[in-house]
Amino acid sequence: MKRFWTAVAVAGFAFGLLAGCNDYNNSIQYNTGATVTNIAPNGLAAGSGSFLLTVNASQLNGFNSTTLVQWNGQKLANSTFVDTTTMTATVPASLLAKPGIAYVNTLTAQSGTGQNGLSNTLAFNIFGAPNPVPTLTSVTPGTASACGTNCTNAALTITVVGTNFLQSSNNGGSLVTFADKLTPMQQPAALSITSFSDTQIQAVIPGAFLANPDTATIVVTNPGSGQCNQPSCLPLVGGGNSNAFTFLIGGGAPAAIAEETPAISQDGRYVVYGSQQSQLNQIVLKDTCVGVSSGCSVNTRAVSVAADGTAGNADSHNAVVTPDGRYVAFSSAATNLVEGAAAGRQVYLHDTCIGAENSCKPTTTLISTDSQGALNGTESVLPSISSTGRYVAFVAITPSNTPKIAGGAATNVQAAPNSGLRQVFVRDTCLGATDCTPKTTRISTMPGDEPANGTKPAGPAVSGTAKQIALADRKSATVFTPTIAVDENVVLATPKEQ
Numbered sequence: 001m002k003r004f005w006t007a008v009a010v011a012g013f014a015f016g017l018l019a020g021c022n023d024y025n026n027s028i029q030y031n032t033g034a035t036v037t038n039i040a041p042n043g044l045a046a047g048s049g050s051f052l053l054t055v056n057a058s059q060l061n062g063f064n065s066t067t068l069v070q071w072n073g074q075k076l077a078n079s080t081f082v083d084t085t086t087m088t089a090t091v092p093a094s095l096l097a098k099p100g101i102a103y104v105n106t107l108t109a110q111s112g113t114g115q116n117g118l119s120n121t122l123a124f125n126i127f128g129a130p131n132p133v134p135t136l137t138s139v140t141p142g143t144a145s146a147c148g149t150n151c152t153n154a155a156l157t158i159t160v161v162g163t164n165f166l167q168s169s170n171n172g173g174s175l176v177t178f179a180d181k182l183t184p185m186q187q188p189a190a191l192s193i194t195s196f197s198d199t200q201i202q203a204v205i206p207g208a209f210l211a212n213p214d215t216a217t218i219v220v221t222n223p224g225s226g227q228c229n230q231p232s233c234l235p236l237v238g239g240g241n242s243n244a245f246t247f248l249i250g251g252g253a254p255a256a257i258a259e260e261t262p263a264i265s266q267d268g269r270y271v272v273y274g275s276q277q278s279q280l281n282q283i284v285l286k287d288t289c290v291g292v293s294s295g296c297s298v299n300t301r302a303v304s305v306a307a308d309g310t311a312g313n314a315d316s317h318n319a320v321v322t323p324d325g326r327y328v329a330f331s332s333a334a335t336n337l338v339e340g341a342a343a344g345r346q347v348y349l350h351d352t353c354i355g356a357e358n359s360c361k362p363t364t365t366l367i368s369t370d371s372q373g374a375l376n377g378t379e380s381v382l383p384s385i386s387s388t389g390r391y392v393a394f395v396a397i398t399p400s401n402t403p404k405i406a407g408g409a410a411t412n413v414q415a416a417p418n419s420g421l422r423q424v425f426v427r428d429t430c431l432g433a434t435d436c437t438p439k440t441t442r443i444s445t446m447p448g449d450e451p452a453n454g455t456k457p458a459g460p461a462v463s464g465t466a467k468q469i470a471l472a473d474r475k476s477a478t479v480f481t482p483t484i485a486v487d488e489n490v491v492l493a494t495p496k497e498q
Contacts, residue, residue: 032115033108035061036122043125045237046099055087055106057119063087066109071095071124072102099128127225130238132164134174134220135358139245140299142284143277144205146213146249154207158191159200159297162220162242163358167196172223176203178247179217188219210249215277215311217244243361244309246302248277248284263321263328267291270325270354272303274317281315283330285352303328303350306337307363320385326354327389327431329367331381338366344379347394349429367392367427370440375425384460390431393443393460396423424460 035058044051053076057063062084069079069089076089087106095102103121110117138161147154165174173196177188191203201220209216224239262273269290274281283304289296302309304316312334319330328350335341337348347368353360368380378396385392398421424443430436 031118031120032110033117033119034058034063034067034106036104036106036119039104039122039124042122043127044096045127046096046129048093048096050093051091053089053091053104053124055089055104057085057087057106059085063106064108068107070105070107073105075107096126098126100126102126127237129225131166131222131225132238133240134162134164134166134222134242135361136160136162136218136220136242136245137353137358138162138287138297138299138301139218139247140297142245142300142302143248143250143275144210147207147210149211151207151211154210156205156207156210157194157202158205158218158247159202159299160218160220160245161200161297163199164222165196165198165201165220166222167198174201175221175223176201177219177221178205178209179219180209180214188217205247212249213277213279214249216247216249217309218247219244246305246309246311248275248282248302248311250277263319265321265325266323270321272319272321272328274319277311280312281317282311283316283319283328283332283350285321285325285328287325287354301352303352304330304332304334304337304348305350305362305364307361310336312337318382320383322385322389323387324355326352326356327385328352329383329385329389329392329394331383331394337364341366342368342375345381347380347383347392347427349385349389349392351389365429367429368394368396368425368440369427370425372440374442375440378423380425382460388432390429390433391426392429393424393426395460396425397421398423 036055037058038056040054040056041051053069055069063081063086064084065081067079067081067087069076069087071089071091076091078088078090080088082088102124104124105121106119108117108119138159140159140161141156144156160176167173176191176193178191179188189209191205193201193203195202220242222239224237262271264271267290269288269292271286271288272283273286275284276282282302284300285303286300287296287298289298302311303319304312306312312332313336314333316330316332316334319328321328329347330350331345331347333345335343346366348364349367350364351360351362353362367383368375368378370376375396378398380394380396383392383394425440426443427440428436428438430438
């Protein structure tokens with residue numbers, strides 16, 4: 001019997017030891033400190049200076065005067081007790097040197113076995129450098145035929161070229177998105193990416209997106225940089241959308257698309273022409289890669305587009321191009337290419353950014369405009385462009401049965417019925433010039449009917465340096481020559497018939 005009680009005493013002692021120890025022979029500890037509910041701020045960029053951190057706690061389980069703030073388990077200097085729910089502490093700049101996540105908690109002095117006085121932890125995000133905004137310079141191909149009801153095998157691989165593409169970041173990589181314009185999707189669709197570099201992405205447009213004639217936009221999007229995309233990790237910084245490229249889905253095979261007489265760059269590499277897309281005539285530019293031995297992919301881009309890549313909402317015609325292929329002038333009845341454009345056909349200049357620095361963004365500018373009001377109530381067609389793109393000549397047509405526009409020789413003379421007065425203007429865009437104000441100059445008046453035989457009326461032709469401008473009507477040709485032949489200065493002398 002004595003041995004039995006001895007055995008019970010030994011077992012009880014052993015059980016007590018086990019109850020007070022864990023597997024590592026250490027006393028079990030419990031977080032018995034405050035309940036931290038919020039820290040502010042909850043994130044800063046790497047390299048930021050020192051700052052004051054505010055820590056908030058629950059009223060039911062808050063702070064006392066012995067509480068300290070810890071950063072990754074280390075006490076922060078100047079921990080200050082404000083009240084039972086608020087603490088502050090200074091975080092030195094040295095703790096923000098590198099991107100990452102730091103953990104903030106508090107420590108309240110306590111006594112008793114297993115009571116460590118520690119609070120829960122909250123994450124503080126140290127952000128890296130902001131992600132860059134991508135730039136989109138070309139999409140190849142830029143068109144596709146509508147596949148109708150037979151789209152099973154119609155998926156199309158496109159090559160997107162630009163800058164600042166991100167294969168990965170701490171919040172994901174670049175996305176290539178596709179969005180309809182005529183039959184809008186609820187939101188842009190992310191395309192599947194098959195290959196990736198900093199300057200080139202290949203992505204696949206599903207056949208289902210190509211079923212009907214339409215106009216779409218291609219955009220590359222970079223995410224903001226941050227440790228994660230949850231609310232506790234905000235704000236994200238940097239990233240954003242590239243400029244948009246128009247992608248045209250035609251109603252039939254390329255051979256069935258109506259085209260106008262093309263214009264071509266001096267080296268034959270770039271060709272500009274009119275192309276029927278979704279029942280509208282658009283101006284497009286094709287890079288044929290002629291004369292380029294490597295690093296070039298044949299591609300087509302839309303030119304008759306607004307700044308955001310939206311295609312013109314009415315027909316565009318009469319394209320001309322500078323010798324280097326950078327600037328394209330054309331006439332268009334579209335009302336969405338620039339804000340405040342007059343109704344009817346107008347002349348526009350599109351900068352394709354070909355050969356320009358990466359900071360260049362494609363833009364479309366209204367050319368047939370005049371601050372003096374000489375072009376009020378007219379339509380403008382048949383542009384001609386100088387070699388640098390600075391000067392654009394065009395024909396302005398006054399509606400029939402209305403007085404001649406201001407500046408004419410006889411302001412009360414009216415046009416013949418159903419014809420309209422035709423006048424030639426030159427627009428100095430000031431491209432490449434300093435201390436220059438854009439202006440429009442009327443250089444000729446061509447009154448009378450349209451050609452009797454119904455042939456297409458002729459427009460002006462400007463020389464490469466804009467030192468001569470040729471005009472033609474049914475009876476004669478006229479060449480204007482500057483009084484002073486300096487650079488592209490259009491100061492016109494009395495015309496001489498040829």
